[in-house]
Amino acid sequence: MSESSDEQAAMQHYLVCGAEDCQKNGQFYCNACHQPLCEQCRDEHQKSPNTKNHEIVLYRHRKHQLPVEKCKDHPTRNIDIFCKECQIPLCSKCSTMEEHNGHKFDDLEDIYAEKYALWQGEFSKIQKYFLPTSQDLKTDIEEDAKQIKKTMESIRISMKANAESLKNLVDVVTSENIEHTHTLEKSLLKKLKSQEKTYDDYISYLWKMSDEFQEYLSITNQKLLFKSKTLKIQPIPETTKPVPPVFVVGQFNKDDVAKLLGKVNVPNKEPENRKIQPMETVTTQLKSTEKQLEQSKEKSDVKQTPSLSSSVTKVRKYSVPGVDNACHVSVDKSDRLWVSDRSGNLVQTDLQGNQLQKIQTSGENEGYHTTTQDGDLIYTDQDKKVIYRITPDKKITEFIKTGDWTPISVHSSRVNGDLLVGMIKTGEAKVTRYSKTGKKIQNIQRGNQGQELYEWPHYITENINGDICTSDLNKGAVVVVNKSGQHRFSYTGQGAKFWPYGICTDVLGHILVCDNYSNKVHLLDQDGGFLSVILSPQQEITCPLGVCVDDENNLHVGQWDTNTVSVYKYLQ
Template identity: 80%
Template sequence: MSEPTDEQAAMQHYLVCGTEDCQKNCQFYCNACHRPLCEQCRDEHKKSPNNKNHEIVPYRHRKHQLPVEKCQDHPTRNIDIFCRECKTPLCSKCSTMKEHEGHKFDDLEDIYADKYAHWQGEFSKIQKYFLPTSQDLKTDIEEDVKQIKKIMESIRTSMKTEAESLKNLVDEVTSENIEHTHTMEKSLLKMLKSQETTYDDYITYLWKMSDEFQEYLSITNRKLLFKYKTLKIQPIPETTKPLPPVFMTSKFNKNDITKLLGKVHVPNTEPQKRKIQPMEAVTTHMKSTEKKLKQSKEKSDMKQTLSLSSSITKVREYSVPGVVGAYHVSLDKPGRLWVSDYRGNLVQTDLQGKQLQKIQTSDGLGYHTATKDGNLIYIDQDKKVIYRITPDKKIAKFINTGEWAPLSVHSSCINGDILVVMCKGGETKVTRYSKAGKEIQNIQRNNQGQELYSGPHYITENIHGDICISDYGKYAVVVVNKSGQHRFSYTGQASKFWPYGICTDVLGHILVCDNAIDTVHLLDQDGGFLSFIFSPKQGINNPRGVCVDDENNLYVGQFTINTVSVYKYLQ
């Protein structure tokens, strides 16, 4: 029998019980021996008198083993003791030296475990409180930015309206003043015309008098000088000069105009501090949510546990007509599912293998998803269109993605939102649409402005709204929270990790296919590795598509064959 490869060895280490020749899945962990155990080997381990003080816990609650570090003074000994007085890690032989005589010592592994638990707790606080709260505050600021822009634009509009109103009043008053000058001018000119007529009449009179005097002065009529009375000239009529009006100007300055138009000012009040929700309130809310989830689970008939079954059992397997492989699997209503292959065949079948519907598409990986209301959403990367198939088999265009080519899609079981992975040029993003097709959110970069995704194949969503993507370009599972904040990236357990199909279950586990070592990784909701689902003996080759039904059955589709296998992996 040939030696296992590094990848198979890594898989064996994490999958099976640590007892020699035992191939069962590990569920427990001995903190004293640092050995994974199945249920049966745990019971055997406890029976030994030598192990009566050994602490055995569920695997996910295991105590992390102290990293090996050699003592510099005693190279054959490991450092595993902590001197309280000297506050120094030591090996067992150092503790017997004279300089540590009478000192008290602690087990360094216990200290390390406590520290590790503390760091894990602090990490959890960052993920569950500090990051979401900070993101909420950032969102609050973004809303304030929108509000400030809206208010300032409203103020500018009011300013322009006020200035326009003042301009209109100025034009109106100016028009009235100009009209008044015309009236005054007309009155003054009339008066001057009257004076001009007066002098015209007087001049006529003087010419008449001049003629009379000339007649009196003629030689022939000298006798007349003594006959008539003496002529008397009337005085020149008096007139008054007009008083021209004077324009009294008002010397306005900038302050006068400011008083007329108003001025923008910030209210002289203390700014309100942003409300930061205390960690206790968040913890209380989380506990309340967990309690509701627990109550919901108790009402269902499902038996849910965080432990793997002692063995992975196949519950059914059936062929899917019309496909050459099972690239991707979407569960429809009970008793039906959709399966697609690498040739663009998309087939709906029942659990007896009867073909119900077949569509020729433009191919893809995780490019279809079943919705809660019984529709199927699938994408056409070439046409850049998202289609919807209703239960009565009607196909209609649902969303046009514009310049972005859609790659994979997932319908949220939480609220019905549609999550779509899209690319354009060298860029990739996740766009969230409402179930009505309205664009809600775009996720593309992390807080440092770096691209989150490189070659995403499949997308899904966790019970808390985390968006999980298998990214072949990054050889990782990339997970962000519902706000788009990067939570973690999982890069596998061996030297190679080729992630493909991905799904989650009702407990928040993340399950992802790994084509490098032909298995499915089981992760907790924070990206912690729990186990491999399959061992090489179970004959899974090139797993591509996975999904989980309401009864915790795992559906696995393989690249090279048109069968979908169903397994029970939880107990």
């Protein structure tokens, strides 16, 4: 975590001095005593003969305390030194043994602090550079996929238009050719009609000549036969046979048609590598953004809610057996909790960390379970698209089938017992309200202007005024609608990036939401106004995912990198 982030967090909630009966801001840290100190106690610490040689630094430069580990050979001693020759950790008594005679030793705490800082630095790189940069590249790919779909659809439209144009030309040419056949037919028939008339005329002539010959051949007219000249018959007129047209079939094949219609070509060039911002550039931008936020915080006059404490106090923490991490936490009124991890393990535990039940589910890092006023557990099965109910006597029943929609988050209303379910389907997302008996009451999907409200509603809760508050990772926002489903506001964080995860509300209507990008928990008023960062890495919070508030107004926080749930008091 950067210095500016530490300072910003310190402005919002300070650490309490570790000296006895001192409640001042512990901005310094004694590396020998491993406790925060205020300025006055630091001065006294440096003056005291017993502690004057202790190393005191600013809190953000503190040396992390070496975990306690007992020596196997000397159980009353702690392992706290490191043999440089043997490359093994030892206790102080081991160093006096003969096998280590003349060896050189290092302070194991110094080595631990160095390694801790190294790994913390690498972890910070993952959170602030590698994860967000990879997410940006993934977003670029998604945008490229959308553009490819648009491009291919445009090509298909052009293909159809081109084909339609060719069809029209084929129809025009075919129509012209058919018209030409009619013209040719008319011309040929006219010529044949003329030839037919020629023979009609000749036949009439022959009949006339036949009558005349018959008259000469008559017995009574023999004298005419001798006196007349010899009659000659005109020859048969000659005509020509028509030459019928021949249709010459066009010579073409599929390739010829393909040439006419065109084809899709992939440019012959190497694809460009996506630009990955150097870590130095991203780090510089983050520092600049954090500095701007700090300056903005100093300039703004944000009035804190009077009922909020001036600091956050850790009440307790407990490990949950059976889970790898704590992605979501549900508290029921019997002081028992349900905790789920990224591997689908869902465990019921008491406040001492004792496992009571364990269920294998298809869930991951979503808010997919909730407890009802009757003490039932409700959880979703994404693979089967079913919502299950478990009664206090451990009876599991199939409660609601969601059809084509995949349920990814669920919340049981503390007002009327209704269930609010965040669901997704290819390209769509919505929130559905069911009655406590499983009857569908309401679908919330679009805003007043018809816009899609959600993309990935993976955590969901209800505020005291009936607002439905949804943590939407893909939108990078907390989306809030009223109980009628009308969009009220969307909260998009305080920095350049905002990865909202677990979300809950308290008795005063505050909205608490985890920002997995900055490793903080934000506190909002019920109208979406930012009040403060209630938890940050300064309170030893890393990757907060799941949050809920119990009946005693304690805030339970689950994290990505541990199966420990931490409990805080933030209301006075």
